[in-house]
Amino acid sequence: MLKGDGALSRFEDTDSDDSESRSETRRTQQINRLLDQIRETAEKLQKDGATRGDLKLLARSLKELRYAFKIFTPFRGTRKVTIFGSARTHREHPNYKAAEQLATTMSQDGWLVITGAGGGIMEAGHRGAGRQNALGLNIMLPFEQRANPIIHGDDKLVNMNYFFTRKLMFVKECDAVVCLPGGFGTMDEAFEVLTLVQTGKRDIFPIVLLDAPGGTYWKKLDDFIRESLYHDAMISKEDFALYRVTDRVEEAVSEIEQFYKVYHSMRYVRKKLVIRLQKPISTPLLEAIRVEFNDILSEGDIELRDALPEEDEPELESLPRLVLMFNRRNLGRLRILIDCLNAGNMEPASRTFV
Template sequence: MTEKPDDSGSNKETRLRSPDLIEVMRKTIDRLVRDRTARGDLKILSRTLIELRYAFSVFRPYRRHRKVTVFGSARTAPSHPTFKAAEEFGRRMAAEDWMVVTGAGSGIMEAGHRGAGREHSMGLNIMLPFEQGANPVIEGDRKLVTMKYFFTRKLMFVKECHAVVSLPGGFGTLDETAEVMTLLQTGKHPMIPVVLLDSPGGTYWKEFGKFVDSQLLDGGMISPEDLRLYKITESVDEAVAELDRFYRVYHSMRYVNGKLVLRLQRPLGAAKLAAVNDRFSDIVVKGGFEQMAALPEEHSEAEIAELPRLVFLFNRRAMGRLRMLIDFINEDE
């Protein structure tokens, strides 16, 4: 099984911190009472807390299991080429022991689950007055969560995943995909691979790419390096290869005392480390890239304590360049 570090820390440390956090929550509730918060606002807060608590409990046993979130239209028919592409992608990822997380509905969501099978499927369903019952693959499964709010659902889609693959879809798919890109571009989420997958001969994401180039890039609204935050392809093979390649050497990341720590599956050779310092000095605020063992502040993550680290003072702005650094690290030395 592939693993993701649990940044929440050890169980013991979590227990020690929990009383403080719960006390903060209690004080917040007291302030809501003093503020005479409207009942409608309290209902939103209450439902949000209930939904997230339950979702956390469902995902907790699988936190260290690699997961890919799949977005796409609920209206895609099983006979459509994109349905078949999503099904094949789900099958391929389950064969590599990844979990496939979808919105649990029909169309592309059902296709991803069909391919992955019930054991490797997780679902985040949304309550709608139409077209969003759980698909037969995930219906009744303990790994299915049904949510009222889109914002809590989207939080879970990205909080728990190690990759995102989007197939053609409507407003919801565009919204979800754009939000992931926004989180990556602004550094609000650890770097993950994002693949925009068409079926062979499809033009949905190609046209999206043209729009990004002509309107966002040419208009000066994004940087050229931001284009590296996603990959457009019409090949399931390329989509799977992109995810595999991303975690070939790179493992995960976190910030420690203002420094960015990249955990690696294996150490970099001296020549490779020198090349990193030469090619990516522009994203370092001060000093350079240092390869070292786990920092003392990472002691709670015993399962990855032996992994080597690449540590540097990142400017926290050049996220496209950070993705380029990860790609360079993953290349053969």
């Protein structure tokens, strides 16, 4: 009997090894196809008669992104929060202290902190996180912007020439965004993040607009959004679920960490949206979600199931999934669904936003 069990185990191990080998072969083939596409695009540029300026922009952009990917790759398994805000905020200002407190708390909870590596709010974020928990994406400008002393000279600092490559890295690599008061750059970053999430160009994640205690910078913006954008039907009421305005650091931290209490991540497999969960949900909650969120489906139902074969990500294979044919329009409603998963009940679906 023992001998038979041992033989069975050896067969199972062999099957597992074969499966891993096939997965690795598929990944290698996919990578090679993508590299071929990059080479083919470069050759087409020459055939198209691209100008020297065009080629210089593309070459420098690719070089910047390659290096940034290299720096961030070792930290892909760690949650990260991006902090935006003014480079001109002085150390004694309440906004600076709020950013520093937020970063301190998040780093103590195991998160890394990404900022633009400059002064002001960016320095506050790195000061709160500490050098070992700080990642920097500095922009090279003829004035004002230089790496703050916390991140200066660190291996986790990336100096970039283009705003668009820098912003791509800010959003691509993080699991949450917190915006403190700032100027044109901060407003640009805040609205770009909101636009990317609202349109589904970036997976849903927590977006917090944080004032210092008693501050009204973001509250005034929120009032404008409600009185102008929503009143004139330029956004829907569910879009208010995509961000949170607060003047309390504790509430900002809770908003971020609660988001990952049950929810883990999401991806599309062809037309199916796969929502990975940290743990299974109850049958009554699943049935309630099916009824409440039927409106966001293009067809079919919401299923609780194991990993799809096409996902091909062994490190996430053990996580339970919700699988649905999402209509790819109602991102605010999808955020509310995620809130219900994290709460373990349907209370978030009854919230009023306006």
